[in-house]
Amino acid sequence: MSGDLNSATEIARMLAFLRQLERKYEVAITVVHHARKGGMGDPGLDLRGSSEIRAWGDTNLYLRRRKGLELVVEHRCAVSPDPMHLTLVADDDKTHLAIEDAAPREPDLSERIIELLRDRGPLTREAIRQQLEARNQTVGELLARLIHEGRIEKTRSGFQLRGASPHDDIQNAA
Known part of the structure; x- marks a missing residue:
C-alpha cells in the first residue's frame, strides 16, 4: 500500500484500513515510519507527512540519535516513561540494542x-x-501536600517530620 505522505486524506484512508484489520482479526499492527531529517524537537511532530500517523497509534516508539541512540515512548492512556538511551551491542554472531544504565535520578x-x-x-x-x-509558591504547595499526606507537620519552630520531637535532634547528636 502506498500513497502521498503529505496527504491527510490518503494517510487517513490507509490508517482506517489498518484499524479495520486490527479489529476484525484482533491483532496488533506495527507501523514503521520515518522522521524528517534534522528534527530534534517533539518526536511525534518530527514524523514525515501527516500528523494522522501520530494520532492513530495507541503506543508510539520513537528511535532517534541524540547523544547516542534514544528511545522515546508515548502511550495514549498512560504516563510516558523518561527517554531510554540505547547502545548497539555485538555478541558473537548476534547484534541487538540494549538499554544503557540510566543516570541516577535526582x-x-x-x-x-x-x-x-x-x-x-x-x-x-x-x-x-x-x-x-x-x-516560594512551589515550596508552599509542596509543604501543604506533605502536611495533607501526613508526612510532615507545622510547629512553632517550623516544619518537621510528623511525630518528630524537637528533642530528637539533641538525642541524635549525642
Missing part, C-alpha cells in the same frame, strides 16, 4: 524537603526555600 523537591527535615530538624518555610533554591 530526588524530587518533596523528597528533598523530607531529607532536609530529617537531617536538620524543624525548618521555616524560608529556610527550606533557600536550601532548595525554589520559588
